[in-house]
Every structure is written in structure tokens, then in C-alpha cells.
Amino acid sequence: DLVGICLDRSLEMIVGILGILKAGGAYVPIDPEYPKNRIDYMLTDAGITIILSSVASRSVLGDRTGLEIILLDNDWGLIAKESEIALERLASPTGLAYVIYTSGSTGKPKGVMITHLNVVRLFKHENCLFNFTGTDVWTMFHSFYFDFSVWELFGALLFGGKLVIVPKHITKDLKLFKNLLLSEGVTILNQTPRSFYMLQEEFFLNLTNHNLRYVIFGGEVLHPNQLKRWKHSYPSTKLVNMYGITETTIHVTYKEITKKEIESSITTIGSPIPTLANYILDSNENLQPIGVVGELCVSGSGLARGYLNRVELSREKFIV
Numbered sequence: 001d002l003v004g005i006c007l008d009r010s011l012e013m014i015v016g017i018l019g020i021l022k023a024g025g026a027y028v029p030i031d032p033e034y035p036k037n038r039i040d041y042m043l044t045d046a047g048i049t050i051i052l053s054s055v056a057s058r059s060v061l062g063d064r065t066g067l068e069i070i071l072l073d074n075d076w077g078l079i080a081k082e083s084e085i086a087l088e089r090l091a092s093p094t095g096l097a098y099v100i101y102t103s104g105s106t107g108k109p110k111g112v113m114i115t116h117l118n119v120v121r122l123f124k125h126e127n128c129l130f131n132f133t134g135t136d137v138w139t140m141f142h143s144f145y146f147d148f149s150v151w152e153l154f155g156a157l158l159f160g161g162k163l164v165i166v167p168k169h170i171t172k173d174l175k176l177f178k179n180l181l182l183s184e185g186v187t188i189l190n191q192t193p194r195s196f197y198m199l200q201e202e203f204f205l206n207l208t209n210h211n212l213r214y215v216i217f218g219g220e221v222l223h224p225n226q227l228k229r230w231k232h233s234y235p236s237t238k239l240v241n242m243y244g245i246t247e248t249t250i251h252v253t254y255k256e257i258t259k260k261e262i263e264s265s266i267t268t269i270g271s272p273i274p275t276l277a278n279y280i281l282d283s284n285e286n287l288q289p290i291g292v293v294g295e296l297c298v299s300g301s302g303l304a305r306g307y308l309n310r311v312e313l314s315r316e317k318f319i320v
Contacts (some may be wrong), residue, residue: 001024001025001047001049001050001101002025002026002027002028002047002048002051002096003020003023003025003026003027003028003048003051003052004027004028004030004042004043004046004048004050004051004052004053005017005020005027005028005029005030005040005051005052005053005144006029006030006031006032006039006053006057006060006061006141007032007052007053007054007056007057007072008032008056008057008166008168008213009052009143009144009166009167009168010073010142010164011053011059011084012054012072012073013144013165014153014163014165015027015072016052017144017153018070020052021091021097021175021302022087022091022092023087023090024087025089025100026094026095026096026097026098026113027097027098028042028046028048028098028099028100028101028111029098029100029144029145030042030043030051030145030147032056032057032060032144034060036060036238038109038133039060039061040062041108041109042101042109042111043061043064043067043100045109045111045308045309046111046269047221048067048309049066049067050067050068050069050070051067051068051069051070052070052211053071053072053241054071054072054073055071055073055074055316058071066201069153069264072242074109076319087240088147092114092116093115093116093117093120094116094117095113095115095116096113096114096115096116096305097114097116097119098116099111099112099113099114099308100112100114100145100246101145102246102247103315109310110194110307110308110310111305111307111309111310112246112247112304112307112308113304113305113307113308114150114232114246114249114304114305115148115177115304115305117301118249118301118302118303118304119150119154119249120152120158120299121275121302122154122249122250122251122273122275122302123154123158123159124158124234125157125274125275126274127252127273127274129274129280130214132155132161132188133159133160133161133194134159134160135161136153136156136159136161136162136188136213137156137161137164137184137185137186137187137188137211138155138156138161138163138164138185138186138187138188138190139152139163139164139165139166139180139181139183139184139186139188139189139190140152140153140156140163140164140165140166141166141171141189141190142190146212146219147246147249147250148190148192148218148219148250149204150250151216151218151247151250151251152190153188155188155190161188163246164178164180164184164186170269174199174201174202175200175202176262177199177202178199178202178203181210181212182208182210186210186211186212187211187212187213187214188212188213188214188215188216189212189215190215190216190217190218191217191319192217192218192219192220193217193219193220193221193222193223194219194220195227196215197226200227200230200306201294202228202265203233203234204232207233209291210232210234212237213236213237213238214237214238214239214240215237215238215239215240216240216242217239217240217241217242218241218242218244218250218251221267222259222267223256223265223267224240224241224261224262224264224265224266224267225262225265227239227257227262228262228263231257231259231262232241234302238256239254239256239257240254240256240257241254241256241257241268241269241270242254242269242273242313243253243269243270244292244302246304247302247303247304247317247318248276248302248303248304249302249304250275251273252269252272252278252302253269253271253272253273253278254270254271254272254273254300255268255269255270255271257268272298272300272301274300275300275301276298276299276300276301276302277295277298277299277300278297278298278299279296279297279298280292280294280295280296281294281295281297282294284294285297285319297319303318304318305316
């Protein structure tokens with residue numbers, strides 16, 4: 001079953017996601033700030049009959065026939081009446097974990113179907129690129145309608161670490177966000193490059209010791225030369241550029257940014273992460289020689305199951 005979840009970032013949001021997964025379902029994040037026609041489209045396209053929400057977000061869902069709305073900040077009296085017997089293990093590696101809708105360039109939003117295996121193999125495999133541990137502190141800075149948040153959420157939980165849910169107003173205030181990073185002892189920070197360029201200026205106002213072990217970039221083009229002062233001021237922090245799209249489960253490539261990359265000012269997405277492979281192909285799906293322009297194609301266990309209810313588009317984009 002696809003189960004909707006429509007609320008702002010909160011503890012209830014995490015409870016809702018884990019509850020859906022534990023019950024064997026897949027979650028479909030719906031932003032309460034989306035236009036009503038987009039919300040209606042997603043609910044219809046995904047065939048959602050149950051949605052988790054909150055008192056504040058309830059109004060955007062309207063009154064749809066056949067839609068059961070459970071308010072995670074108000075309905076605990078009703079929820080408490082349900083059985084407390086532990087659920088059977090229903091989730092499987094090939095089962096869906098979530099469906100995230102991405103607009104793309106084809107008009108109507110497309111629901112990308114991601115399995116449990118797609119997510120878990122990001123973190124658990126033989127050649128891990130990171131040394132994440134249970135003592136790490138992560139932030140969930142990004143909205144859970146953006147798949148970078150999946151990396152933040154399960155990166156923390158799968159290693160037994162601590163996850164700090166950053167309130168929306170703090171994500172928009174550089175000083176407050178910096179103070180949160182320091183007070184919570186955050187060690188793993190995930191940012192889009194533009195967000196970090198501004199954040200680092202806040203650190204430079206008064207150079208302060210911090211616990212950041214990794215800053216991991218994604219979501220847009222990174223310009224390494226913009227990190228020169230940070231690397232000089234905080235050389236122990238690993239800076240990692242990662243490229244990917246929703247259809248390949250967040251990340252595809254990995255590139256650590258060292259002094260060499262910063263001095264050269266060349267933007268590079270690096271090499272495929274373990275469990276994936278990259279190919280540069282021409283329009284007939286033939287391998288291109290080194291240095292010849294082509295299209296980047298990705299293979300491996302990170303590829304989504306396809307697009308929900310879009311068989312023809314799935315056949316076009318996911319080549320068998």
C-alpha cells in the first residue's frame with residue numbers, strides 16, 4: 001500500500017515514516033505548501049486511501065471521499081485503542097519503501113518508486129566510502145519531499161546515530177543554524193553548495209571549533225574554488241561532492257574535494273559509488289570513446305523500480 005504523509009518536519013514525521021515502513025507500506029511525502037491541484041493529482045495518481053497528517057496541515061487535503069486522514073498530533077486517543085501486538089515483518093528488500101514525486105521536464109509530476117534495497121545498499125555494502133558510526137550526529141535539514149532527506153534520515157538511523165530535525169525557521173537563519181550545529185555537536189552535514197557557501201561565511205565571522213567530520217554536497221553543481229577558505233580554516237573536515245537523481249536513489253558518484261580540486265577550480269562529479277556503474281553512451285546506446293560527448297547512463301542496484309503508473313516512460317528511461 002502507498003500511504004500518504006502530509007505534515008511539516010517534526011518528530012511526528014519520523015514516527016509516521018517508520019510506522020508506514022514497519023506496517024509494510026511505502027510512504028508518499030506530500031508538501032502541505034504544494035498547490036491544491038498538485039496535491040489532488042498525487043493523491044489520485046498514487047491511489048492513496050490513508051494519509052498521515054497534522055492539525056495544521058489537515059486543511060490542504062480537502063474533503064475527499066474514501067480518504068482516511070490520521071492526525072499524528074491529535075488522534076492518539078483513537079490510535080491507542082489499536083492492538084499493541086508486534087507486527088509481523090512484512091517489508092522485504094524488493095518491496096517499495098517510498099514514492100517521491102519529481103516534476104522533471106515532462107509536465108505532470110512523476111512518482112519514482114524506490115525499494116528498501118535501493119536505500120540500504122547506499123550505506124551497507126562491502127566497500128563503504130564513509131566511516132559513519134553510532135556516535136555521529138546528523139541533521140535533517142532538507143524537506144522530506146526532497147530525496148536528499150532520505151540520505152540524512154536513514155544515514156543517521158541505520159548506523160544508530162543521532163538525528164537532529166532542523167526546524168524550518170532555523171534552516172532560513174544562518175546564525176541560528178550555525179549555533180544549532182555547534183550546540184548539538186553535529187558531525188555529518190549534508191548541504192546543497194549554495195546553502196553551504198552562505199553558511200561558511202557565518203563560520204568565518206568568528207572562527208569557532210566544531211565537530212563536523214563530513215560536509216557532503218548534492219543537489220546542484222559544486223564549485224570547489226568556493227571552498228578554499230573553509231579547507232584552509234578547517235582542514236580536518238572531509239568535503240565530498242556527490243551527484244545523483246531521484247531515479248538512482250539520491251547518489252550516483254563520489255568525489256572528495258582536496259586542495260588539488262580547489263586549486264584547479266575544475267568541477268567534477270567523481271566516480272561511481274559502490275553498487276553502481278556509469279557509462280557514456282551515444283544515441284544508439286553504444287559506448288563513447290574517452291573525451292567524446294554522450295549521455296550519462298547509470299546501472300546497478302540503486303536504480304528505481306520505475307515511474308508509478310507510467311509504463312511507457314519507464315520503458316523509455318529504464319533500459320533493460
